């Protein structure tokens with residue numbers, strides 16, 4: 541089955557977090573898996589769940605991993621309340637409509653799929669034969685993988701992300717050099733936004749892994765944090781710098797939804813982000829917010845004031861310390877910091 545989450549994404553994410561390592565539910569499921577007994581657990585109740593339930597007995601006990609494991613030894617399924625704090629019943633036989641479609645083969649899994657579909661309540665299973673945990677939700681089956689399985693994919697994503705991050709840092713440095721000389725073209729800007737979009741895309745994928753890993757995802761979360769530092773700010777600054785370059789407001793948000801194949805094509809990217817000319821050689825003028833605000837950790841408002849005062853990024857570079865200090869809100873100390881910062885940026889660009 542496909543993993544296309546569509547409008548169920550938020551719900552899926554909630555259950556993925558509830559099923560992550562370290563949660564009581566996951567702990568109970570892991571105990572069941574280790575015991576090879578198997579289980580079918582309905583994660584909530586409503587009139588349809590009640591209607592398809594027969595037999596079993598009422599438990600109404602606090603949800604604990606041990607209680608879940610003990611009750612799973614019985615034949616039949618378990619019903620827990622919506623917020624997973626109480627085990628309502630155990631040993632329940634479910635009789636969902638046999639006409640509902642399912643591609644599952646065993647009776648436990650066919651039942652789980654159909655109960656989830658008919659009641660719109662998620663169902664989780666542990667297969668006794670296969671030792672796998674699965675979540676059934678709205679006609680889809682989501683495998684709940686072990687941390688080791690997820691980490692293999694996560695490590696590949698981290699490696700790709702760090703390559704794109706390196707590329708992004710290198711092209712933004714090149715872009716700075718071109719901005720200083722007022723030589724930027726559409727192609728140069730596109731070269732910077734492509735790795736930026738890829739970094740964001742990979743970070744989203746990693747966020748999913750971090751959520752699914754629960755307590756096992758802490759290290760990954762730190763790596764992701766480091767590799768994506770300053771990304772949103774960079775996007776905002778690029779949008780400010782090239783806001784006049786597009787037919788409408790220049791925004792990088794559209795790239796989130798562009799298929800990866802299209803993201804690799806410069807002309808498609810140029811027109812997707814609304815650049816007036818998709819001709820990659822067309823000259824673009826950067827306002828200079830990124831370079832000026834990063835020179836001395838200043839807000840875009842202050843950077844904007846400087847740029848407006850001097851008229852261009854090049855004029856800010858050419859300004860003397862006293863000229864900078866004379867701009868309202870700058871002052872002598874900050875003027876020195878700006879001069880030092882601009883010199884540093886200039887050096888880092890020319891040392892490459």
Ligand SMILES: Nc1ncnc2c1ncn2[C@@H]1O[C@H](COP(=O)(O)OP(=O)(O)OP(=O)(O)O)[C@@H](O)[C@H]1O
Pocket residue numbers: 578579580614615616617632633634635645646647648649650651666667668669670
């Ligand atoms: N309709 C049902 N309601 C509740 N529990 C059920 C139902 N059908 C099957 N089960 C539970 O599933 C158990 C195993 O069934 P079966 O082996 O046919 O399923 P399966 O999908 O192949 O699962 P497994 O991979 O665990 O063997 C049953 O002993 C029973 O406890």
